[in-house]
Amino acid sequence: MTMTTNKAPSRLDRFRDSFVWYSFKRDRTAQLCLAVFLCLVVAAFSAPLLAPTDPYDLRQIDIMASELPPFWIDGADEQYSLGTDAQGRDLWSIILYGTRVSLLIGFGAVILQALLGVTFGLMAGYLGGRVDAFLMRLADIQLSFSTLMVAIVVGAVVKATLGGAFYSQYAVLMLVLIIGLAEWPQYARTVRASVLAEKGKEYVDAARVMGLRSKRIMFRHVLPNTLSPIFVISTVQIANAIISEAALSFLGLGMPETHPSLGSLIKAGFDYIQSGSWWITLIPGAVLVVLVLSINLLGDWLRDVMNPRLYKG
Template sequence: MNASSSALPSRWERLRDSYLLYSFKRDIVAQISLVVFIGLVAVAVLAPWLSPMNPYDLAQIDILSSELPPFWIDGSDAQYLLGTDAQGRDMLSTILYGARVSLMIGFGAVALQALIGVCFGLLAGYLGGRIDAFLMRLADIQLSFSTLMVAIIVGALVKAIFGGETFSAYAVPLLILIIGLAEWPQYARTVRASVLAEKNKEYVDAARVMGLRSKRIMFRHILPNTLSPIFVISTVQIANAIISEAALSFLGLGMPETHPSLGSLIKAGFDYIQSGSWWITLIPGAVLIVLVLSINLLGDWLRDVMNPRLYKG
């Protein structure tokens, strides 16, 4: 028994010999995208230690140093590598903290989307009947509106009910809730399709014959076989959630300027472009583009790998 167990490959050996790692080693775009994404996540997480100053600390903000250009432009200050914004905050620090907030909202919103969508998709696909019809019609109704429209409507209602100050104080959890509720149908429809393909297979019939409850069959047996499309959707949805947060912040329904995200930083500097302070908007915008592009490229690669018929690596 021990000899046969020792002969089994370890998890590392299975990963090393897997098609996933093999295809990743052959795709330079995926490698660069992963390095860029991990790098941005790392500097965002370590923002309190890497930032030259704390943009939330009013004692460290000097209004007399507002709108200083980046270091490569005449008139810059060596203390502020990427210049300062209209409030005198260091742009490098606000971008690091802003990326942290945007990533937090992106991952949080996708986790909420997945939780709601996976549960609804499992129920609709496995139980069928009226439950399936109701949940899918609900998803169809929501999908008939654009995600941004749903987020704007919900965000405006929340802001009107609770007030602007309350919304600003709890902006992060509220944006996670708003964006999460706007995107769950993507998961629900995908999971439902996978469940319909799985529920009539022999291992599910065997679980029913053994007397296992429907809840156990759905979550312990069917769900693990639907994880591949969930992973692919999640990469794309993280990018979409970050863009949605940036759009809501730009429209005044997102993060306040006192607690910046990449979207609110872009909005804060938009009025200063014509005055020549272009870096206040363009540098956070470039960081947002690089972040979203790296996630989307990883999602494209993962989608192709999960469906080998599409992969041309």
Template structure:
């Protein structure tokens, strides 16, 4: 008796979709309302950030659209608000809803870019340390241990301060997104390296690695073509959590004056810019972007926790 997945009418793409539908990952996702809500929230925020030029009523980067006389207007549910500004305005007269949309895009860009750099460095170093062993392993892991002995934020602050002092504040502001990606990425690569190394140590003792060596394959090919694909599951799980951590790190650096400039704000720099106006009563400048940041980070973290539970067979309880 033939099964649906082995039907000759099934195309390769259809076969992949059938395997996805039959997988435990998809089965668990359909049964978990929390994961569905987190994914929907995350996709909505990402979609709004990507469509910011079309969804935002004004362009916060266009000085001609900024009205300084409309500064510190409250949101629509508070007396004294202006219908043209749904969530109010900031201290410079910019529409807060528009800035949040553009700022979310900047925060996501920094988060994903930093994690991409972390993963690239961590995976390469972890593969080399786990597969080659010996002095290479000792050197790379000692570097990771030294960096992990300091807090991530401390490393990011030191690197950011050195870069800003060396290259100048103007250069740092002009290339703030690139600088933050480099700073946060360099501060977090040991998380990937240690995880990948542990997986590689388990994989390189398996028979398929011995068979590849007998066939005369080079170590580089064995590492990247055979061992690496079998270590991707923990990498995906770490990446979800690290994206949230990178966004929080950017917000913390912005609050300390090492983040995005006010002319091209992120969610973190918006919170920092509005912090000085809390006592004057303009609480929305800080709290509304802060609420967006909390929802964004919380949805990513909860989705990462669900993914970790599903992809870790030791946590499966049936």
């Protein structure tokens, strides 16, 4: 006589049976946006393998080949499929490297935002009282200023205090800090609202009766039940961080031209539009639009899936 045991479903099996996977299979827009986003991410982080030249290596830059048009325009050089910029750098190569920089800043800034916002939101919602009042008034004060204004002021102060050379050398880190510190209230307010709804439930009361510390209850019990809105916010905030980086770079407070991002590429080619070299700005601009649009549409789909009342699949 043999005994049969029911094997517990794996995480992959549970995911395949989930509503998220079911709705994703039915939504062609979400599938297309995810495919586009993954292609851009893979291409960007494979830049050393895919790029014909290294834009950071001055030996590979030919100033005599500057402002060459893309392959579909007369006068193009087959060596440069998307043309060259004003410095003679291969545009395809610097777009790959620039997209990688923009993604690093976007993801890095959102990680910092989430760490600060989730921590402050948990503390404000769970502890309440003066802690809640102080943190929320701090968030209100910061939200009274636009993100771009905060980033411009902080970036200008840092650049003036530490010097332009220091800012250029650590531009990626500085932009992550500036954009991350400017946007944490978005997470804090959302997490606080979720915590206020969760902390009165029975499982939180049971954890208190068992003598668990507040820190353990917040991070081990309450936080996992507030992850859905955090995921939705993160998708939107990644797009916002990439746009903020592009805006700061366009204003001269972002990435330097020697270490390009999508924003600095758009700025570098803006002065050459009227001279006929429109591709230096428009092609990186198109890549930026496609990247941000794919992230935003994924965020819209995820928001609808996480809120069944909004789902129309």
